[in-house]
Amino acid sequence: METTKIRIKVGSKTFTTALAGNKSAQEFKKMLPLTLQMADHLRNEKHTDLSKSLPTNSSNPATIHNGDLMLFGSRTLVLFYKTFTTTYRYTRLGKVDDTSGYAAALGSGTVNVTFELE
Secondary structure, three states, X not given: OOOOEEEEEEXXXXXXXXXXXXXXXXXXXXXXXXXXXXXXXXXXXXEEEOOOOOOOOOXXXXXXXXXXXXXXXXXXXXEEOOOEEOOOOEEEEEEEXXXXXXXHHHOOOOEEEEEEEO
16 A cells, blocks of 8 residues: 655745544544644644544554654644653654654744645
8 A cells, every 4th residue: 555645844944744644634634735824832732733633543653753753632633853852642644754853844833834745
């Protein structure tokens, strides 16, 4: 099965992302293209609530990695830009292929992020 790729655009930067092979990622893909205003949280993630709930299959990943695209609960979309350990549960939606410049592009405040099919 071929991996579905999407683009995450932040300002003038674009990051190719491989979607996970699960129902949650398939449903997220159906929502694209999508531009969302994402707020910063704890200087390690950007998050926003989606307009609808997605199916979940949450688990504790133990370690969050820079570039992880996750779903918290059934509606909160999260872009992680730092690696750290966690006790929270997430549903994996995807992973940024190359995180060079990713944290810098996301910055420290609220940003507009566009998600679209590659």
